[in-house]
Amino acid sequence: MASLFTIGEFSRATHLSVKALRYYDEVGLLTPADTDPGSGYRRYAVAQVPVAQVIRRFRDLEMPLDRIKDVLAATDRTARDRVVLEHLEQMQAKLEETQATVAALQGLLEARSPGAQAIHRTLPAAHAVSIRDRVDWQEAERWLGDALAELAGALKAADVVRAGPNGALYSTEFFEYHDGDVVAFVPVPDPIAGSGRVEPFEFQACTCAVMVHHGPFTTLDMTYGALGSYVTERAIGALGPIRENYVIDNADDPADLVTEVCWPVTE
Amino acid sequence: MASLFTIGEFSRATHLSVKALRYYDEVGLLTPADTDPGSGYRRYAVAQVPVAQVIRRFRDLEMPLDRIKDVLAATDRTARDRVVLEHLEQMQAKLEETQATVAALQGLLEARSPGAQAIHRTLPAAHAVSIRDRVDWQEAERWLGDALAELAGALKAADVVRAGPNGALYSTEFFEYHDGDVVAFVPVPDPIAGSGRVEPFEFQACTCAVMVHHGPFTTLDMTYGALGSYVTERAIGALGPIRENYVIDNADDPADLVTEVCWPVTE
DNA sequence: TTGCTCCTCACGTCACGTGAGGTGGC
């Protein structure tokens, strides 16, 4: 087979830059069919053109090289399709996020929201069922949805009626490192046994500054800003996780959602 | 004003990580209202909360920090809105690109296209009007559209009738470094004077392997792969830019587009 | 033979994240 491409020809045929091709060789993603031991010259086979094109297409979709490696390594079509589909779903999710962000941005730039009032409230000690995990910022929303669904299922299985709305506790590490403990919980009237991920949880009484957020979760940061400012202006911040109560979390229209944000304070 | 946030409190109030806040300070994007000269402790003002939130929103949209700096520095609303709008348009364009890529990917993974035939043709010497520029890969498509529109306008103004379809020459640097000379051109029957960016251009005769691509530009890489393989298998590659002739480039349905790819060969 | 192509370092980019090791503040 004399029909080998030089790296330059292969670049023109595949629309991958020479630097990218050398890098793919280095990380073992696309090894040339032949490398001259003396000169180090890379030679690519005709059969590598379609492989290179698949790589380029996936890179256009911003798929990481490691994942592309998985796609290429998948021998059976089912496994490969699964990886591709998973990535496309992630793209789709990101897209929806982006659109929500754009919408929220308008509000942020156009008008200053009037801002809710903060009230002081002592959250009483209480029983709950909970799921606790170390959660990364990016996956928090999905994690919370899964956890609350699992808790709801556990309550139903145990034939227990909830004593309050869904909620979650967010550790300071979660905010400051974007990676830390989160507890999803559902209040219950009496102590209850856990099973699997689901564990009983006992709240301590805690004094908080509470602000009620009306609207979608994407604008929850506005309420955090207002509440944080309120606490800081009065220098009453205390230790402990921030609690969110999802008073209404299943409305058809996101504008109807109601969330309480509870920031621990002294006194 | 004792109402200053510590970096941790500010992180919780704005949902920016502590590391991100330190970095924004370092690059001068968000400088704390006060920094203790002795300890280096950062203190943030309440008024910085909305600024931080705007930054976070734009980062969610993947806007680079430098551009965010521009947005924040824009004193008048018009200038700021322009930057924001520009970014949103870029996001939109990227989105459409992504969707096209997904569609093209299906074809690449599912079925091997039958592949057109390559034919040898000697492109004769000819006259043309042209615009030449050093072009980056990312912006090539937009650049070409603009250049060809400008050339069409110049022909109309000079009352000259074209002698062939739109075309472009792509230097090897353009392919191999994703940054190099590109010439957009329109053939004309007789030599013509230039003006501004528009310059006369004389083609030398050139023997090429030519493959005709039917369909959208997003799948042009398939034809490049097939044509490059054809040339390499026969070891007939020659120096010189690759030429594309846009035989049909204004169809309503992208499937009806026709593009000739001309790869220089010996003899 | 010329000059064009290809090679390998070494370093830069962007927006942080990840520790290590140490100090300040309530």
Added chain:
DNA sequence: TTGCTCCTCACGTCACGTGAGGTGGC
């Protein structure tokens, strides 16, 4: 006083891009 918060390096990440300086191949 304790321990929690904050600090500053220094280095890592990801997928290449940007030269510098040198050699191979037609």
